[in-house]
Amino acid sequence: MVSDGDNKIRAEARRGRGAVSNDTGRFEPYQRVGVDDGWQQEVPRTIQTHVAIENPRSVITRNTSPDISFDRSINPYRGCEHGCIYCFARPTHAYLGYSAGLDFETHLIARPNAPRQLEQELSRRRYDVAPIAIGTNTDPYQPIEARYRIMRGVLEVLSRFRHPVTIVTKGTLIERDIDLLAELAQAGLTHVGVSVTTMDAALSRKMEPRVPSPKRRLQMIERLSAAGIPVRVMVAPVVPGLTDHELEAILSAAKDAGAGAASYILLRLPGEVSELFQDWLTEQVPDRAARVMGRMREMRGGDDYDSEFGSRMVGKGTFSDLLRCRFDIARRRLDLSKDLQKLRCDLFSVPPKAGDQLSLF
Template sequence: MKKPAMRGRGATVNPAGRFALQQSEEFDDGWWQDDEPSPQTRLLTDSARTIINYNNSPDVPFDRSINPYRGCEHGCPYCFARPAHSFLDLSPGLDFETMIFHKPEAPELLRCELSKPGYRAAPVALGINTDGWQPLEKRLKLTRRILAVLAEFNHPVSIVTKSALIVRDLDLLAPMAEKGLVSVAISLPTIDPELARRMEPRAATPARRLQTMRSLADAGVPVGVLVAPVIPHLNDHELEGALQTARDHGARWGAHVLLRLPHELKEIFPAWLTENYPDRAAGVLRQLREMRGGELYDAGFGTRMSGQGIMARLLIDRARKTCARLGLNSEEWQLRSDLFRVPGRAVQQQLF
């Protein structure tokens, strides 16, 4: 008899990380019970020394990012950030969504880094690796404190989230938007509530995300939609509809990203897929390999976000034509970095 998936959790397996010295394999010994409770979320401290991470990747539109949390309670089985838990000697499976690390000193670290004499402002991406507005943020308000520091320094920031909680921070976001300092992309891989419930068990429903888009747009915050990940034979047919619905709720730009399965995700996502959509699993993985050069994942720059081959090019063409028809991506603008200032520094300089 097969052990059922944990209620309210995304990953159906908890494999050892790739750096683990010992590996284990789960098997049914007959002792599990149907009412076995889902593991509770544990909050742990990440004693970071710095908070801004830098990169030189040619296929992302930013060179720096801030991630207040490691791990994410949303539980998306496709999340490309899952393998990072291996560096903590934890599993990218259930551990990733039940053992969440937070950086309590992040706002103070950020203030220190932004105040350094040699710092030069450029847009910083907030919550890229894991969602800055995941459920624990409602209580901890860590991302909000970081956002307040960025606002104080007039520092530009781009945000990606799938959480309706971001509306809580409109009092910070709206004034920043008036200065050209902030943009928000809402992650919306599906507008099907049943698929979303299985694929993103603790994230906001598609309807709430669309309402969030509208609230941001009405407050003057530039908002776009990120249809990601696109999964062949599962949600790829929704691409045009998701872009259309997002535009109708205030989105000004749109983009898509093909499903990425680095490292342990090659085990975690297929296990989830087989559990939830056994009739489609083989077709999904076969099509994905065709779009990834015969493998489940290709990390090459230029193709890791979009794939390669006929089907990948067709997906790109569909997105491009739909965005053009809807008037998405028609504006040319960028976040302002020229307003950046260290509070108090200009006043002190004037005294001398």
């Protein structure tokens, strides 16, 4: 057994993972509870990553949320091996019959047919062009991308169609695709957001265990910028009482690395994420746990989370206002823009297929 009887995973087994537990998904009819029957004699092996294959009939997901800047997105993967304990996407794993805890970072879904399906959807006569956002739910450049190369295939399709795309990532695997991204950027078709949560490498390793170090992410910003790819640094999430004091330092370091714009998002704790994050606080930073959650509730109207549009990304109250002022002052002082240049949609064109009659003009 790898649990202690309450679905808390023993430290030896979850080395390199973010969640400390693996409660059964909320839609499942039965609960799984680990029981030590006395036969376990040796230290449990490290929990491995498992990847299942999914072939969706559609890869472009639409949304109508009023407080985000895009209306469509693509997720090459479901679940994320980066294991960020604060990830707001964790509850989505319950729809697959998995736990939002350890399952989210160890039972992953890959969509290798995504490039082919995307090509079909972009080729439809009624397709209306607007930037596609990638990395808004789970990271397209998480470690398994090195094996499956789905994101590379998606970018190749978007490049052929001259389609605008925005990318958010923490993964340095994006540097592999600088050739495609530089070409898209030159045409005004892409920009990249790089998330930096903390400059403390030790804290980062605990909070986002399989994410490249903060120093390495700054290097990634530098390399993307040097290739002519517009980069926005995202201080996300800001954890009050734990990382909020680093706001100005992160913005300054990112500016030095070549970032041209900046944004921030307050920690979000929807659904199962709240309990998972509080368990992590108790284990990893017990001296700050009460302070962090106290600040969070102060900014969320007394609750762990408030999903209200307009405030869910930044919170409410005095501390929220102070955080916003600090960000605005630092951003202006460093000459960082609020937004990157608007992407072009007028270049979109469905490439001809074999056998198609070409235009004479």
